[in-house]
Amino acid sequence: MPSADKPARPHAPTNDTARKDWIVYILECKDRSLYTGITNDLKRRLDEHGKGTGAKYTQPRRPVRLRYTETHGSKSAALKREAAIKALPRADKLALIGTPR
Numbered sequence: 001m002p003s004a005d006k007p008a009r010p011h012a013p014t015n016d017t018a019r020k021d022w023i024v025y026i027l028e029c030k031d032r033s034l035y036t037g038i039t040n041d042l043k044r045r046l047d048e049h050g051k052g053t054g055a056k057y058t059q060p061r062r063p064v065r066l067r068y069t070e071t072h073g074s075k076s077a078a079l080k081r082e083a084a085i086k087a088l089p090r091a092d093k094l095a096l097i098g099t100p101r
Contacts, residue, residue: 022078024085026068026097029061034093036085038078042069067097 020040027035027049035058039045048054049064058064072078085093094100 021071021073022075024070024072024078024081025066026085026093027058027064028067028097029058029064031061033061034067034090034097035061035064036082036093038075038082040075067099 022038022040023042024036024038025042025045027037029035035055037045037055045054046066049058050062052059052062070081072081085096088096
């Protein structure tokens, strides 16, 4: 039982609030350009892109279509992978998402 001068420790998070994986994703925009980003809530982020409240890049290029995802266990790993994908030539990105050149 906690003492009066020392508060009880909070409970561990439930499965609903437990650590979420980070997702690297690629969108294909209306103009056929590709956008790469990361999120820990893909549904929310896709909704934002669809409403025009997502990234500035995708706002004028709607509609966007999800073309690729991969999951990472940490934000750091996802950021590193996002940077690596962004550095790829377009042909390599198209190969990654399975689109013929």
